[in-house]
Amino acid sequence: MMARDQxxxxxxxxxxxxxxxxxxxxxxxxGVIGFGLLSRYQQNGSNLDLWNSICRGLGVTSxxxxxxxxxxxxxxxxxxxWTSGTLARIGAGDPDHGxxxxxxxxxxxxxxxxxxxxxxxxxxxxxxxVIYKQLDDYRSGNRLWGVMGAMAKSLSPQDSADxxxxxxxxxxxxxxxxxxxxxxxxxxxxxxxxxxxxxxxGDPQRGIPPCSACHGPGGYKLGAPALEGQRAAYIERQLAAxxxxxxxxDIFQQMRIVAKQLTQDEMHALAAFYGMPGSGKVAGRVFR
Amino acid sequence: xxxxSRLALYHCWVAFAVFLPAVALGAWQMLMRSPLxxxxxxxxxxxxxxxxxxxxxxxxxxxxFAMGFGYAVTATSLERPLRGVAAAWIGFFICLIGTVMAVxxxxxxxxxxxxxxxxxxxxxxxxxxxxxxxxxxxxxWVVLMIYNMAAWKRDNPGxxxxxxxxxxxxxxxxxxWAASGVIIExxxxxxxxxxxxxxxxxxxxxxxxxxxxxxxxxxxWLMPAYIAFYTLVPQAAGGRLYSDTMGRLTFxxxxxxxxxxxxxxxxxxxxxxxxxxxxxxxxxxFVALPTLLTVFSICASLEIAGRVRGGRGLLGWILVLPWHxxxxxxxxxxxxxxxxxxxxGLINMSYAMxxxxxxxxxxxxxxxxxxxxxxxxxxxAVAYEMWPRITGKPxxxxxxxxxxxxxxxxxxxxxxxxxxxxxxMGQPRxxxxxxxxxxxxxxxxxLVIISVVGGAILLLSAILLIVVLVRSQFGERHLEAxxxxxxxxxxxxxxxxxxxGFALWNAIVLVLMLFAYGYPxxxxxxxxxxxxxxxxxxxxxxxxxxx
Numbered sequence: 001m002m003a004r005d006q007x008x009x010x011x012x013x014x015x016x017x018x019x020x021x022x023x024x025x026x027x028x029x030x031g032v033i034g035f036g037l038l039s040r041y042q043q044n045g046s047n048l049d050l051w052n053s054i055c056r057g058l059g060v061t062s063x064x065x066x067x068x069x070x071x072x073x074x075x076x077x078x079x080x081x082w083t084s085g086t087l088a089r090i091g092a093g094d095p096d097h098g099x100x101x102x103x104x105x106x107x108x109x110x111x112x113x114x115x116x117x118x119x120x121x122x123x124x125x126x127x128x129x130v131i132y133k134q135l136d137d138y139r140s141g142n143r144l145w146g147v148m149g150a151m152a153k154s155l156s157p158q159d160s161a162d163x164x165x166x167x168x169x170x171x172x173x174x175x176x177x178x179x180x181x182x183x184x185x186x187x188x189x190x191x192x193x194x195x196x197x198x199x200x201x202g203d204p205q206r207g208i209p210p211c212s213a214c215h216g217p218g219g220y221k222l223g224a225p226a227l228e229g230q231r232a233a234y235i236e237r238q239l240a241a242x243x244x245x246x247x248x249x250d251i252f253q254q255m256r257i258v259a260k261q262l263t264q265d266e267m268h269a270l271a272a273f274y275g276m277p278g279s280g281k282v283a284g285r286v287f288r
Numbered sequence: 289x290x291x292x293s294r295l296a297l298y299h300c301w302v303a304f305a306v307f308l309p310a311v312a313l314g315a316w317q318m319l320m321r322s323p324l325x326x327x328x329x330x331x332x333x334x335x336x337x338x339x340x341x342x343x344x345x346x347x348x349x350x351x352x353f354a355m356g357f358g359y360a361v362t363a364t365s366l367e368r369p370l371r372g373v374a375a376a377w378i379g380f381f382i383c384l385i386g387t388v389m390a391v392x393x394x395x396x397x398x399x400x401x402x403x404x405x406x407x408x409x410x411x412x413x414x415x416x417x418x419x420x421x422x423x424x425x426x427x428x429w430v431v432l433m434i435y436n437m438a439a440w441k442r443d444n445p446g447x448x449x450x451x452x453x454x455x456x457x458x459x460x461x462x463x464x465w466a467a468s469g470v471i472i473e474x475x476x477x478x479x480x481x482x483x484x485x486x487x488x489x490x491x492x493x494x495x496x497x498x499x500x501x502x503x504x505x506x507x508x509w510l511m512p513a514y515i516a517f518y519t520l521v522p523q524a525a526g527g528r529l530y531s532d533t534m535g536r537l538t539f540x541x542x543x544x545x546x547x548x549x550x551x552x553x554x555x556x557x558x559x560x561x562x563x564x565x566x567x568x569x570x571x572x573x574f575v576a577l578p579t580l581l582t583v584f585s586i587c588a589s590l591e592i593a594g595r596v597r598g599g600r601g602l603l604g605w606i607l608v609l610p611w612h613x614x615x616x617x618x619x620x621x622x623x624x625x626x627x628x629x630x631x632x633g634l635i636n637m638s639y640a641m642x643x644x645x646x647x648x649x650x651x652x653x654x655x656x657x658x659x660x661x662x663x664x665x666x667x668x669a670v671a672y673e674m675w676p677r678i679t680g681k682p683x684x685x686x687x688x689x690x691x692x693x694x695x696x697x698x699x700x701x702x703x704x705x706x707x708x709x710x711x712x713m714g715q716p717r718x719x720x721x722x723x724x725x726x727x728x729x730x731x732x733x734x735l736v737i738i739s740v741v742g743g744a745i746l747l748l749s750a751i752l753l754i755v756v757l758v759r760s761q762f763g764e765r766h767l768e769a770x771x772x773x774x775x776x777x778x779x780x781x782x783x784x785x786x787x788x789g790f791a792l793w794n795a796i797v798l799v800l801m802l803f804a805y806g807y808p809x810x811x812x813x814x815x816x817x818x819x820x821x822x823x824x825x826x827x828x829x830x831x832x833x834x835x
Contacts, residue, residue, distance in 0.1 A: 039563050
C-alpha cells in the first residue's frame, strides 16, 4: 500500500482518498446540520422551506437590509415658512369672513376668543401669524390635539387667514403688544427667582435662551406667541408636551430642546409667571 | 558554537527576557482587579498593562521561541547545518525592531487595545507597524523551514523526513496560514485608518479577518510543546515513541483542523449567520482529535519507557519513570493542565454553551491553562533540555528546575480555578475595577483574592526560571551531548508521500478555508448586508512629528 502511494494528489492512492473523502464528509455533515437541520428546526420559523433555512443559516433573513443605519422618514415639523407670500396671505385675511368661521371656535375658545377654560388658550389678541401657523400644523398633522385636527382640516388656507385676522383684532383677551420692544432691564443671571431668571436671562449652562427673547415681555419673534396673559395651565401643559416629545411642531426642535431641560417646578413657575391671574392652579403671579 | 545554535540561543534569550516582566505585569493586574489594594491603582494603567502582557506573551515570546526552537530542530534533526542563516538573522532583527516599536507604543499609552486587533478599539500606527514587522519577520522563518525540509528531501530521495522536522514545518505552514488573517487586517483595514487614510472601519470585516488568525495562532503556540511531547519526552523518559505515523497524523490534523474554526470567537457577533457559526463550531470539535491521539501516544510511550525500566503491573510503570528529569515531570503536569483547560475549551467552542461564559473570566482561565500552563511549562522543559546542549553547560540545578515547574503548575491551578468559577458567576474579563460592595459582585471577591495568590506563585516561579537559566549560562562548559530525538518503536523506513509532505494537506486546508470563510468574508464585499461600518472618529493616533 505504501509503495504505491507516491502521488500526493492521485485519488487512486489511499491517503489522498482518505483525506479528500473525510474532508468532503465533514463539509457535507456540517453543511446539512448547520444550514438544514439547525436553521430549519431550531429557529422559530417552523414553516421555513429548505432555501429559506439555508438563507437563515447564512445570516440572510427577510429583514436583512443594506448596511446602513435605519433612518427615520424625513419629516418637517411644520409646512409654514415665513415667506413674503405667506405673510401677504395672512395680512390679506378678511376679519368679517373670519367672524363667520370663528363661530366654530366659540364653544371651546370662548366668545370672541376669550377662553374660560384653563386648558384652552385665549385667542383674542393673539398675533395672526401664530394662529395661522398653528392651524396649518393641525391641518398637516404636525400638531395633534383632540378635535383641532378635524377642525383645521375643514378650513381652507384662506379661511385660516380670515379667522386669524378676526381673533387678532379682538379686545379683552391677551394684552396688546407695546411698541417698546427692548427687554426689561435690571434682570440678570443673579436674579434669585428662578422663573424671572429663565424668562429674562435664560440659563447658558443648559443652553436655554431667555424666554422673553421670543415670547415677551420685551422681545417678540414672528410665529412665536406672546405669552403674557395666556392661560397658565395651558402653558404648563404645552411645556410638558414639548418635553415629552408629544408636541413636535417647533422648527429646529427649539422648544423641545429647551423644555426637555426644565424641571417640573420650573415649568410650573414659568407658566405661573406668564399666566393670567387665576388661570392656573396657583393663583396670581406668585413670583413677582 | 554552531551558527544555528547561536540563532536558537538568541531567540530564546529574547523570549525569556520578555517573559519575566510580562509575568510581573500579569501578577499586578490580578492584584489590581481584586478587592486588595494595589500599587498604581489606575484603570488606564491596567488596560495598558493588559495590552503589554498579552502582546508579550501571545506574540513576542511565542514567535521568538517557536523560531529559535525551529532553527535548533532543523539543524539537529536533519543533522546538517541550517541553510539560509543570514536570512534567519535578518528575520530575527526585523522581529526585534517590530517588538520594540510595539512595546514603545504601548508604554507611551497610545495602544491600549487589549492586545487584540478588534476595532473599534484603535491603537497608534506604531503599534500596528510593530506587530506587522513582528509577524512579517517571522515569515522569513516560515520560508526557511519549508526550504530546509524541501532541500533535505531533494538530497535524500525516498527517505522519510525526521518527525521533528516534519512537525516544525507543519508549525511553520500553520503559522503562515494563520497569520494571513491578521496581515490582511493590518494592511487592509487597521493601518489605513491608523494613518488617517480612511475614516471608517468595517468592524465586522476586521473582526472576521482577525478570527482567521485568532484560533490557529493558539495551535502555533502549542506545536512546539507537542513536538517536545513526541520527540523529546520519550527520549528523556528512557523509552521510545509509540508510533511515528501517529505523530505525523497529529501534526497534519493540527494543520488541517486548527484553521477553519476561528469564528467560534465570534459567536456573540452580529455579522454572521447561525449556520456559519455552527459549521465552525462543528469543525472546532475535530481539533480535539489530534490532542486525544497525542495523549494516547504519549501515555503509551511513557508506559514503554516505564516497562523498559522494570515497572510491572497495571500502573507500576508510572512509579519507575525518571521523575527527576524536568522533561518527564513537565509532561505530566502539562497533561493535567491540558485536561482541565481542554474541558473548559469544549464549553467555549459549543455554540450554545458559549453564551453562558462568553467574554467572562472563564475564557481567561481556559487559555491560561492551555497556553500559560500546558504549553509554557513545556517551553520551560524544552529550554532546560536545549540550554545545556547548545551552550555545553549543564543545568544548575535540576532540583531548582523541578521546584520551578511545580510552582508554575500550582500557581496556574490556583489562579485559574477561581477564574472559572467567577466566570460562571458572570464576571467579565478585561475589566480593571469591580465594585465589590455590589451584592452581585461581592461573592466573587474571595475567589479573586485566591487567584491573586496563584499569581504571586507564578511570579516566583518565573523568577526561579530566570535564575536557573542565568546560573547555567555562567557555569562551566564541560558537556558534549547533542540534542537527540526519540526513536519510534518501529522507525519508519519508507513513508507514503502524503505523510512525508504537505501538498495534499495544504490543498485540503484551502478547500476547508473556502468553505468556512469564503462566504463570511465575501459577504462584506458582495452583499454588504451586515453590521454597519464603525466610524472611528477619535483623534488620530499618529505622532505629530510623523504626520
